[in-house]
Amino acid sequence: MRTLKCMMAYRGTKYHGFQRQDNAHTVQEAVEQALGSVLNHPATIYGCSRTDTGVHARQYCFSFQTERPIQPLNLVRGVNGRLPDDISLLSAEDAALSFHARYACRGKEYLYLIHNSESPNPFLRDLACHHRRPIDPALLQACADRFIGTHDFKSFCSAQAQRTSTVRTIYDFSVEMSGDSIILLVKGDGFLYNMIRILVGTMLQVNDGKLKLSDLDGILAARDRRCAGKTAMACGLYLNRVFYDDAYQTEPKKGLRIVKKEMEPVPVPGWIR
């Protein structure tokens, strides 16, 4: 038996998120189908995270087990040949037998892409949130700074979600402007349901003058979803990077690590990272 660690990228527009569901088309289902066809046995994959409907991934890790002696490069080619064109397998490598993409994950970085201009960009359709009012990146950064650290984010969590603890730590939250793209990067130990989209939606309301920067502390303290702003569109959100301890990898590596030098996330419209 062997465990393989895989990286993929996907455009989430047509999927009801990553995780397999009855009666809904998911990324997990599409990948398991392609993988099972290459391995010639039913495959179950373990993903690093759930993602919501319409949310994308530039770098998503999953693991699975097999007894087949297939070379990682051949696996990548075979699976890509069978995947729909909105999912791409970037790499595969042998990992420790006990490796599990969710349990071993040490942190995640999300990216939110806003296209800020009068006219929409037809090439960013479904890949960015279009915002017409001029954005002040310094103001957005001032908002983001208030969220960095350990806070109870209950006000920024969808009311549907049932969580025992709503305390999370945001390590970093940066705002960058590149042309008419605004790129928000959030790194944390974990995120509540819809948390990033509600944070971004609230920050955009501060930008548009509908909320004040000084309101944010009170919104955090209220622990009430109704105090925060709107949930920003799913189409601007990307799982950007996932972080793992090297300890979880076999030493020396058995499998050929391929495709992406240093596993840079897959480029997205309008900007390079």
Next chain:
Amino acid sequence: MRTLKCMMAYRGTKYHGFQRQDNAHTVQEAVEQALGSVLNHPATIYGCSRTDTGVHARQYCFSFQTERPIQPLNLVRGVNGRLPDDISLLSAEDAALSFHARYACRGKEYLYLIHNSESPNPFLRDLACHHRRPIDPALLQACADRFIGTHDFKSFCSAQAQRTSTVRTIYDFSVEMSGDSIILLVKGDGFLYNMIRILVGTMLQVNDGKLKLSDLDGILAARDRRCAGKTAMACGLYLNRVFYDDAYQTEPKKGLRIVKKEMEPVPVPGWIR
């Protein structure tokens, strides 16, 4: 009566090119419909160029006439509100009454985008040609250099096309690499049917070792489509810029020129320009 000069961008995937046709969905038809609804009278637009099925435009100029006193900014907003999300009106301005987007056009620049990597990029689906074999940009540039100048491009013209002269001048043809994107820019006085796609397809065959660089002179001399390489995919091709004499514009400008500073073409996945 007034003449307006408009710039737009579109994703050509779902259209049978720009020009109106019976029984086929075209960009012209979609724009005339939105424009007619805003102006409240049937609108006929004159485009700067035909484009093939699946070909995109980062900057496309059209002109039309109306007697309505609508402000250009309101026109842009109204039309964008009615256009499908794969077409975007970037600007509108008053021009000389005699301005015609096709007759006044002095030159065009096309861009061909190749995504060069083992795995496809799901965000570049329909927006780039995916090429798996490693590309040597210096070799592509050496090919491009042979095509610069005035030549008879009959070998690089779809056999279906009926043209009296197949002589064209390419002013500039550059190859750039940015990460795993290869960007080809071709500027010329005009292009034959499928000419750029056949040039690119032939250059890729030189890259892949199926043709030699030294074969290109013979292919040009043969004046026979069968001697050249394959036609590269439409989805990698963009009308990138269109050039006009300033003489064709009213002085001083009556309309507000909006949206794009210096009318940079709309950004496309994976790179910024």
